[in-house]
Structure formats: C-alpha cells, structure tokens
Amino acid sequence: MSNSKSALKKIASKHINKWRIKNPIQSRLNGGILNHLQLEDLTVGGFENQILLLNDFEKEIKLVKNFDKEDEFFKKEILRSIKLKKYILKNDNPYKRSLNSYLKYITLVIYFHKENLNSHTVENIHRALVTASELKINVTLEDQKFAQDLIMYLMKIHVKDWRIKKQLDMCIKLLISISLNKEKKLFRPEIENINYLLTECYGTKNTLGSWRDDIQECLLEELTQLNKMEYPEINNNIVTIKEKEGLTKYIYDYIKKLYKKNHFEQDNSFDFDIELLPNIFSYITREGFYLHNKIEKKLLISNEMTKLYNVGKREFESFIYAFLSHEIYPGHHHHINSIKYKFIKEHLDFLTNPIGLEGWAVYSEQILNQLGFGYELKLNNLKKIIPVSIFFEMLLNGGKSAEKLIEKIFSSNKQLYNEFKRNKGFGSVNLVYVIGYIEYTKILKSNKRYDLNKVLSFGPLTPSYFKPLLDLQK
CATH class of the missing domain: 1.20.58 (Methane Monooxygenase Hydroxylase; Chain G, domain 1)
Incomplete structure (x- = not known):
C-alpha cells in the first residue's frame, strides 16, 4: 500500500x-x-x-x-x-422550497429515535419547522394531506416527560400553520445545472443532449421488445393474505425463490430482518426499501403493501418479483453484500452514487427474469424511462416537441397509451433510475467477458469510473 x-x-x-x-x-x-x-x-x-x-x-x-x-x-x-x-x-436543496422534505425528515427522525425520544430531538424538529416557516416554502395538496396525518401521528406519541410533550405540541401547532401555505410555481432546473449534475456529480460522460438521444434510443428498443411479447393471459386465481404476518412470510418465501435462480457469488443467508413500517411511511415509500447501515439490515415494508390482497395472482406476484429483485436479490441487498473494497464499505454513506445504487437495482429486475414475468418487467421499465425521456425533450426543445415524442412512443402500443392517459402520466421523473440503468447496460454490453461479480464488487459507485479497473482485471 x-x-x-x-x-x-x-x-x-x-x-x-x-x-x-x-x-x-x-x-x-x-x-x-x-x-x-x-x-x-x-x-x-x-x-x-x-x-x-x-x-x-x-x-x-x-x-x-x-x-x-x-x-x-x-x-x-x-x-x-x-x-x-x-x-x-x-x-x-429541497429544504429551501418544499414542505414535503421537512415532513419526510420529521418522520425519519421520529422513527430512528423512537426508543430514545428526548427533548433535544424534538427541539431539532421544532427548529426545522421554524426554518420552513421563515422560508415560506411550497406546499402542495399532497403535502397538506401528509401534514395532517403526521400531526395525528405526533399527537399519538406517548411520552412521560411533560416538557417533551409540550415541545411536541409546539411542533404540531407550527406544522398546522405552515401546512396552510399555498402551492407556488413548480421549480424548474437550469439546463447548465443539469449538465453539470450529469457529467460531474453523477460522473457520466454525456450532457443533456447526448442523454436525451441515449434515453430515446433505449426507450424505443425496450418498446420494440415489449411489442414482440405476448400479453400475459389473465386467469381468475387470486392471492389472499389476511394478516401482516402472512405478508412477511410470503415475502420470505418469495425471496427464497429468487435465491434459487442464483447467478452470483452469494451465501443466500437471510442476514436481514423484515419490518412493517408505520402508516405514515406510505408518504415516503409506497412499497418499501432496503435499509443497510452499521447497526442494522432491514427490508422495510410500507403499510400500503398490506392492502394488496384479493388481487390477481399474476399481478401480485409480478409486483412482488419486481420489488424484491430490486431491493434484495440481485438488487440492493446483494449489491452491498458483494462489495470487496474495505474503504468503500466503511464510507458507503458518503461515497454512494445514486446512479450506481439505483441503476443496478433497475438492471437487476430485468436480468433475473426466470419466473415468467417478462412482459410486466419490461412494462415497469418503460414506465420509468418514458417520463425522463419526455422531460429531457421538453427541457431541450419545448412542449410541442415533447408532444410529438409522446405520439411516437404510444403509436405502436395502445395499452401503454391508455394507461398513460388514465393515470395522467407514469409518475415523477426518476432520473437516477434511468441514467444508472443505461450506464450498467452500456458497460456490460461493451465487454461481455466482464465478470458480474467483479462489477458488483465496487458497490453502488460510478460505473464509468470503475470500468478502467475492470479492464485491468481481464
């Protein structure tokens, strides 16, 4: 050394x-x-x-x-x-313009400190809300609903210390006041800032224009593949999970199915817990997420998941497959367990690149498709790619050009268009998911001799940065 x-x-x-x-x-x-x-x-x-x-x-x-x-x-x-x-x-900085960021922060602080809720913790929450009040930040209708439910959640917290209870009441009153603010114009980033984000902060070699072309190429390729697939036959079989414990068991059993399709170096041990989150977390995650740090390893499940019962078996299983392959195997859990460099492991919280983290997890949904959900997985992927593609086109060339792109995308798939129209889009723009997915696709296509285990050994860092080290290992 x-x-x-x-x-x-x-x-x-x-x-x-x-x-x-x-x-x-x-x-x-x-x-x-x-x-x-x-x-x-x-x-x-x-x-x-x-x-x-x-x-x-x-x-x-x-x-x-x-x-x-x-x-x-x-x-x-x-x-x-x-x-x-x-x-x-x-x-x-979301804390300079959005109430949602403060609501998420309060929810996480309460969750992480639930066993040790003290005066210092509640005072920190109050100071954060004072800052939000002074900035007169944006409040959407969704934020107002989140705030109302968070207020109810805070009111139900039982503490013996009357001083902490008084501090919580002050937080609740301030939160009520802030949540009455009106919604403002949406924030729109400058193109030069996005170019800097893409090239320097995410470590890609492409600027906005190049990424627009790459994403559209990927989109059309994925759409072509979807159109070649047969729409899955729908039957009357349903899944019934009566209790939360039943969902936990179902998830454990399904993870075992994924591990049986082992393509990687993996001990396949369940070295993580499964925990159902409080209802308030449905505003942070509709599905759940994998939590890994120096204290714990957990698959956290949103309460929204417990509502998925008496639904079509194929629909439910394809959803569970996509979620677990993303979060556990071969996604986040496996990715983090595969890190071979001590320095990366010890400093993962600082070094993690969002495109390296989410890009592999999205890629992993596609590569382990041996359970017969190819159509659904391709459809899910397109629902991530389409909003980003439209967003980039609109930023570069305006609304009319974006409308032409929409027409081009949906001209070959009526089902996709009907769903897009019915839902008024496919949700928010998840930039890191799409950029990261394409980065991993590029690297693994550039040299099919790359050992996937070596690719994963760098963890969720920057694909284009560790590529030269992969080339040295050949």
Whole structure:
C-alpha cells in the first residue's frame, strides 16, 4: 500500500466523520451510523457550514498525488461525491422550497429515535419547522394531506416527560400553520445545472443532449421488445393474505425463490430482518426499501403493501418479483453484500452514487427474469424511462416537441397509451433510475467477458469510473 493511498484514506475518513456528524439521518439511510447526540441543522447557516466543510475536504483531497489506478479511482470518486453534495446544497436543496422534505425528515427522525425520544430531538424538529416557516416554502395538496396525518401521528406519541410533550405540541401547532401555505410555481432546473449534475456529480460522460438521444434510443428498443411479447393471459386465481404476518412470510418465501435462480457469488443467508413500517411511511415509500447501515439490515415494508390482497395472482406476484429483485436479490441487498473494497464499505454513506445504487437495482429486475414475468418487467421499465425521456425533450426543445415524442412512443402500443392517459402520466421523473440503468447496460454490453461479480464488487459507485479497473482485471 502506497503512502499516498494511506494519506488519501486518512484525509477522507477525517472529513467524512465530520460530514456524518452534520448528516446523521442521511448517513444512516445510506450505510452509516446514527449519532444520537447530533441531528441535521436545516437552517441556511447550517447548509453554508456544510459547504465550507466540503470545500476544505475538496482542497485537501486535490493535493494528494496518485501513484496507481486504484488511488486514482478513489480520489476521483471522493471528488465526485463532494461535487454532488455541494450541488444539492447550492442548487437543488429541497429544504429551501418544499414542505414535503421537512415532513419526510420529521418522520425519519421520529422513527430512528423512537426508543430514545428526548427533548433535544424534538427541539431539532421544532427548529426545522421554524426554518420552513421563515422560508415560506411550497406546499402542495399532497403535502397538506401528509401534514395532517403526521400531526395525528405526533399527537399519538406517548411520552412521560411533560416538557417533551409540550415541545411536541409546539411542533404540531407550527406544522398546522405552515401546512396552510399555498402551492407556488413548480421549480424548474437550469439546463447548465443539469449538465453539470450529469457529467460531474453523477460522473457520466454525456450532457443533456447526448442523454436525451441515449434515453430515446433505449426507450424505443425496450418498446420494440415489449411489442414482440405476448400479453400475459389473465386467469381468475387470486392471492389472499389476511394478516401482516402472512405478508412477511410470503415475502420470505418469495425471496427464497429468487435465491434459487442464483447467478452470483452469494451465501443466500437471510442476514436481514423484515419490518412493517408505520402508516405514515406510505408518504415516503409506497412499497418499501432496503435499509443497510452499521447497526442494522432491514427490508422495510410500507403499510400500503398490506392492502394488496384479493388481487390477481399474476399481478401480485409480478409486483412482488419486481420489488424484491430490486431491493434484495440481485438488487440492493446483494449489491452491498458483494462489495470487496474495505474503504468503500466503511464510507458507503458518503461515497454512494445514486446512479450506481439505483441503476443496478433497475438492471437487476430485468436480468433475473426466470419466473415468467417478462412482459410486466419490461412494462415497469418503460414506465420509468418514458417520463425522463419526455422531460429531457421538453427541457431541450419545448412542449410541442415533447408532444410529438409522446405520439411516437404510444403509436405502436395502445395499452401503454391508455394507461398513460388514465393515470395522467407514469409518475415523477426518476432520473437516477434511468441514467444508472443505461450506464450498467452500456458497460456490460461493451465487454461481455466482464465478470458480474467483479462489477458488483465496487458497490453502488460510478460505473464509468470503475470500468478502467475492470479492464485491468481481464
């Protein structure tokens, strides 16, 4: 191990630990550890202090000289991650414009601190709401519903300490006041900012125009494949899950089915728990998510999933298949377990690239299709790609061009168009899912001799950054 490499890791660990102190909830969600004595400072000054911390981190890392390819890779990945965090703080900070971000934060704080809810924790929630009130941020109709349910959730929290109860009441009153704000004009990012995000923060080589072309090419290819498939025959078989415990057992059994289609290095042990989330989490996730950090490994299931009973067996199983292959195997759980580099494991909460994380999970939904759900999986993938494609076309060429693209997309598939029209679209623009999926597709198509286990050994980082190291291993 070279001295420069040791210096790089030492500097990185020092600054990442400082970042964790300022971002304990974000850190725990992405593989770190929760600091019970510290919570996020969501004031303008708090964000400015984070930018200063990241600037110092960036300066020190840039001074470290590289001597080998692995050094170069880690240095490049650290600098990319710093750029992404600074970009979010400066240009795309949801806490500066959206009540939804505060509502999610409060929900997560209460969840993570439910066993240790103290005066400091509740005071942090109150300070966050004061900031939201001062900024006069955007409140949608969905936010108002979320806020109402969160108020009810906070009112039901039982605490013995009257001071904490009084603080919670203050939070509730402030939340009621803020939630009455009117909805404002939607935020629209500048094209130059999106180009910087794509090239520097996500580490891709393409700008907006190039990605528009790549995404449309991918979309039309996926649509062609869908049109060649037979629409699955619908029968009268239904799935009935009467209790929450029944859903947990069903999920365990289905994961076993996925593991039997083993294509990877995997011990197939259930080293994670399955937990059903409180109702309020349905505003954060409609399905659930895999939580991995230095304290716990959990598949968290949204309460919305418990409502999926007495539905068509094929519909239910294809949904469960897509969800579990994304979150568990060969998706997030397997991806994180496959990391071979100690430095990545120890600093995953800081280094994770959203396109590396979600891109593999989306890709994994497609590659393990041995249970007969090809049509549904292709359809699900198109529902992710179409909104991003339309969004990029609109940004570059305006509404009329986007309408022509919509006509082109749906001219060959009436069923897809009817669903799009009925639902007024396919939901929000999940940029990282689509960009990441295409990045993994490009890399694995560029050299079919790549060992998938080696690809996964870098974890959810930047595909184009670790590609040179894959080339060295051939």
